[in-house]
Amino acid sequence: MTEFIVLGAGMAGVGAALALQARGHAVSLLDRRAPGSETSHGNAGVIQSEAVEPYAIPRDVPTLLRYALGRSNDVVWHARDLPRLAPALWRYFQQSAPARHGEISRSYAQLIGRVLDDHAPLITASESEPLIRRTGMGEIHRSARALEAAAREARRLREAYGIPSQVMDASAMREDDPALRSGPAGMLLWTGSWSCTDPGALTRAYADLFARRGGRVLTGEAQSLARRASGWQVASDDGPVEASQVVVALGPWGPDLLRRFGYRVPMVWKRGYHGHYDTPARLARPYVDADNGVVMSSMTRGLRITTGAELVRRDGPAAPRQLERGRRAVAELVELGEPVPDGQWHGHRPCLPDMLPLVGPAPRHEGLWFDFGHGHQGFTLGPTTGEILAEAIEGRDDALTAALDPRRRGL
Numbered sequence: 521m522t523e524f525i526v527l528g529a530g531m532a533g534v535g536a537a538l539a540l541q542a543r544g545h546a547v548s549l550l551d552r553r554a555p556g557s558e559t560s561h562g563n564a565g566v567i568q569s570e571a572v573e574p575y576a577i578p579r580d581v582p583t584l585l586r587y588a589l590g591r592s593n594d595v596v597w598h599a600r601d602l603p604r605l606a607p608a609l610w611r612y613f614q615q616s617a618p619a620r621h622g623e624i625s626r627s628y629a630q631l632i633g634r635v636l637d638d639h640a641p642l643i644t645a646s647e648s649e650p651l652i653r654r655t656g657m658g659e660i661h662r663s664a665r666a667l668e669a670a671a672r673e674a675r676r677l678r679e680a681y682g683i684p685s686q687v688m689d690a691s692a693m694r695e696d697d698p699a700l701r702s703g704p705a706g707m708l709l710w711t712g713s714w715s716c717t718d719p720g721a722l723t724r725a726y727a728d729l730f731a732r733r734g735g736r737v738l739t740g741e742a743q744s745l746a747r748r749a750s751g752w753q754v755a756s757d758d759g760p761v762e763a764s765q766v767v768v769a770l771g772p773w774g775p776d777l778l779r780r781f782g783y784r785v786p787m788v789w790k791r792g793y794h795g796h797y798d799t800p801a802r803l804a805r806p807y808v809d810a811d812n813g814v815v816m817s818s819m820t821r822g823l824r825i826t827t828g829a830e831l832v833r834r835d836g837p838a839a840p841r842q843l844e845r846g847r848r849a850v851a852e853l854v855e856l857g858e859p860v861p862d863g864q865w866h867g868h869r870p871c872l873p874d875m876l877p878l879v880g881p882a883p884r885h886e887g888l889w890f891d892f893g894h895g896h897q898g899f900t901l902g903p904t905t906g907e908i909l910a911e912a913i914e915g916r917d918d919a920l921t922a923a924l925d926p927r928r929r930g931l
């Protein structure tokens with residue numbers, strides 16, 4: 521009998537499966553789709569070693585007004601969805617108070633501080649080096665004033681957490697990456713971040729590594745999960761699978777399954793879109809267009825533009841106006857080319873109001889573990905939270921495991 525079933529084969533589930541397997545457990549990894557087909561496929565592909573402080577809801581009135589009046593492309597919202605989202609958003613707003621956000625960031629920075637060390641051996645062992653760039657991530661600013669403000673913020677992060685960065689003016693930026701057009705004031709280069717030219721392929725490569733090391737990858741429906749005398753059972757295409765322990769790593773769908781077991785998880789789904797363009801030149805690295813809330817990155821299918829957050833019901837209709845605005849903005853920065861047919865996608869950042877993933881034991885069910893809610897950085901964090909979950913299962917108990925522990929999160 522398998523000891524662990526991991527439900528969900530995105531970066532979080534694959535990371536957990538590998539970490540448990542590395543400690544000698546027999547593990548099955550189950551998903552209704554192929555590994556890395558959902559959020560871990562559609563993202564911007566940045567392994568964000570600079571993201572030491574999670575996104576808080578801004579508290580300054582001008583920014584909130586810009587959001588409220590629909591003048592920002594980073595965050596958009598729909599009046600029809602607000603009543604349903606309001607309770608989780610209100611909790612998110614409360615957790616964003618500076619003192620509380622500082623406390624959360626101390627835990628988050630500990631997670632982020634490990635991510636490169638946790639990805640590196642998996643990249644090597646899965647032979648994924650050709651997918652990885654270690655050229656940092658650029659943050660392009662159109663005005664000198666915005667660039668100066670970004671440089672001040674970067675100095676603060678260097679002093680507080682040791683995050684390396686470099687400021688480049690317009691000519692240094694274009695010399696460094698000739699694919700960029702002239703116009704912007706310059707960029708802040710986060711020199712320590714890595715990126716990936718096909719996030720879904722990297723997730724699949726890690727899942728293949730798990731299978732090569734003896735793990736079972738199964739197709740099945742997580743909603744079939746049921747208690748049995750021996751522990752847990754789930755239906756798969758290969759028949760029923762039983763295990764003494766189950767890890768829920770269903771990303772944006774985690775709350776759906778857990779509702780059946782009496783847990784109401786207050787998730788904020790931040791929808792993002794991507795589109796691909798047949799851009800002639802390849803960029804040296806991903807760039808955030810800081811004025812327009814989009815990221816552009818050369819990927820296997822072309823230049824991928826990914827958008828900021830649309831606050832919506834998860835299963836509501838697609839309305840990719842952020843992508844259209846982003847396309848117009850990016851066309852000012854690079855020669856864009858034609859859209860790639862069938863190159864559009866949308867998915868949801870699984871964000872929790874306290875900005876930390878849930879990693880650890882279920883509050884009221886023996887043998888049930890959570891590893892989801894990775895928000896804006898799950899592609900970065902999956903291998904790390906997998907390790908931390910495996911360490912918690914072995915009995916690690918310290919300030920970081922306590923901060924992530926589902927039993928202390930009011931569920």
Ligand SMILES: Cc1cc2nc3c(=O)[nH]c(=O)nc-3n(C[C@H](O)[C@H](O)[C@H](O)COP(=O)(O)OP(=O)(O)OC[C@H]3O[C@@H](n4cnc5c(N)ncnc54)[C@H](O)[C@@H]3O)c2cc1C
Pocket residue numbers: 527528529530531532533550551552553554555556557558559560561562563564565566567568740741742743769770771772773790791792793794826827867868869870892893894895896897898899900901902
């Ligand atoms: C536009 C955008 C850009 C982003 N950019 C970045 C970035 O640059 N860097 C970064 O670190 N993060 C980024 N993120 C966030 C990141 O993509 C997510 O946090 C991460 O992919 C979540 O991983 P996951 O494994 O938890 O979820 P997923 O990858 O969604 O995996 C969940 C899995 O559960 C499966 N599943 C769901 N329900 C069931 C069921 N009932 N039965 C069986 N299987 C089921 C799904 O098929 C899926 O494979 C971005 C997100 C978006 C939307």
